[in-house]
Amino acid sequence: MVVGHRANELYPVLDGLGVQTIVNLNFSEGMFSSVTAGVESLSPAVQGFFLLPVDNPIVNRETLDKLQDKFFTTQFGIIYPSYQxxxxxxxxxxCHYVNKVMTWNKPGGMRALLEQxxxxxxxxxxxxxxxxxxxxTPEDYLQMLKYCGDTRIPSEEECYAIINNAKTNVRVFNHCKQVAQLSSAMGSYLIRAGSHLNxxxxxxxxxxxxxxxxxxxxAEVGAQMxxxxxxxxxxxxxxxxxxxNLADQSVTEKEIVYLADKLVIxxxxxxxxxxxxxxxEQYKSNQEVFGKIKQRLSNAERIQAKIEKIIKIPLHDIWNVDLGGQG
Incomplete structure (x- = not known):
């Protein structure tokens, strides 16, 4: 961690994190002076380094691992993360670029150097x-607090990126979109009826x-991902x-998605x-599979009954009115 301006205020925090600090006495010369201070401190045994500005504090550990894997399995000397x-x-x-960093004296700083x-x-x-x-800006800070909240939920755009990177096929993707539409419709009706749902x-x-x-x-593999x-x-x-929980007559987000999945082929x-x-009918001679299907159907019917009791209309009316008359 390279420090400079108001460094004394940062030391107590950094000491508690156990990180190495490098002092840039020339911080008034701009950001590139901090880059050179950090690069100059690297051990000869180091093969490469991440360059993370202080105003980009939210990067997943998995991202760093993925970049490192590419670094050691390809011949490229500069590995950039890319989102969409x-x-x-x-x-x-x-670290082949260390000497180039230390001798760079043209405008544009590190960005201009790497562009070469x-x-x-x-x-x-x-x-x-x-x-x-x-x-x-202060607005950026508030947005980051929201992004890092305790209930981190991917946006729709992020979901599509995750699906794309998992190479999910089109048929499954279309199924998931329909399940999402139906789930959202049921959730909206339940919220209007007084349920507390996200x-x-x-x-x-x-x-x-x-x-x-x-x-x-x-299901388990997807959860792990x-x-x-x-x-x-x-x-x-x-x-x-x-x-x-058969005694609980409220409806959860988990139950809504479970039911919607069973209602969409x-x-x-x-x-x-x-x-x-x-x-x-297909599995009536296989008692194990037959039993699982019966249990899944029973669970779905219980959830559907709870939802219809709360919203006071049949679910069939939801997809007829809200989803174009399917079903």
């Missing part, structure tokens, strides 16, 4: 919008519930088999009976 095609921070830079070596640069796509977030959480979990479709135990979003991961983990909304009747 836009480069962000921090680049991972080979674009042929040695590689972009790595990451599921991390934090690489693009900086903090230059629509952002419902939509994100519905969009991502089949992220690992095709993998054995795909979403550990950066623990509330979403919990819902994804139980979208196939859910535990219901591919991208078409159907009734629970239509969804399960064929499966029950």
């Amino acid at each position: 095609g836009t480069r962000g921070h921090p680049p991972l830079i080979s 070596y674009e042929q040695d640069a590689l972009e790595v796509e990451v599921d991390d919008p934090g690489i693009l977030l900086d903090m230059d 629509l952002d959480l419902i939509r994100a979990a519905a969009l991502l519930h089949d992220l690992a479709k095709g993998e054995p135990r795909h 979403l550990l950066n979003y623990p509330e979403v991961a919990v819902i994804v983990a139980e979208h196939m088999d859910i535990y219901l 591919d991208d078409q909304i159907i009734s629970l009976q239509a969804r399960c009747s064929g499966l029950l």
Whole structure:
């Protein structure tokens, strides 16, 4: 960590974190003087370094790991993280560039220097919008506080990036979008009826519930892929088999996504009976599978009954009115 201006105020905080501090006595000369101070302090054994400005504090650990993996498995000397095609921070830079940094004296600082070596640069796509977030104004600071809140939920844009990077096929993607539409509609009706629900959480979990479709135990695998979003991961983990508290007549986000998934085949909304009747007939000679289908149907019917009791209309009316008459 390179410090300069008001360094004495930072030492107590940094000491508690156990990080090495480098003092830039020439901080008045601008940001590049801090870059050179940090680079000059590197041990000869170091092969590369991340360059992270202080106003870009929110980067996932997984992003750093992904850049490091590329650094050691490719021949490129500059590895940039990219979110939806836009480069962000921090680049991972080979120590082959140390001498170039220390002798650079042209305008434009580090950005201008790195632009001279674009042929040695590689972009790595990451599921991390934090690489693009900086903090230059009080408004930026408030936005970062919101981003780092205790209930971190990916935006719809982030969900699509996660789905794209997971190489989810189009059929599954269309199914997830329909489940998200139906889940959001049910959630909206429940909120208007007085339920306390998080629509952002419902939509994100519905969009991502089949992220690992095709993998054995795909619900658990998908949840593991979403550990950066623990509330979403919990819902994804139980979208196939859910535990219901039969004494609780309220409806949770998890129950809404579970039911919506059972009401959608591919991208078409159907009734629970239509969804399960064929499966029950198909597996009637396999008691284990037959029992699981029966339990899933029973859970879905209980959730549907709770929702209809609260909103005082049949769910069929929701998808007829709000979702274009499907079902």
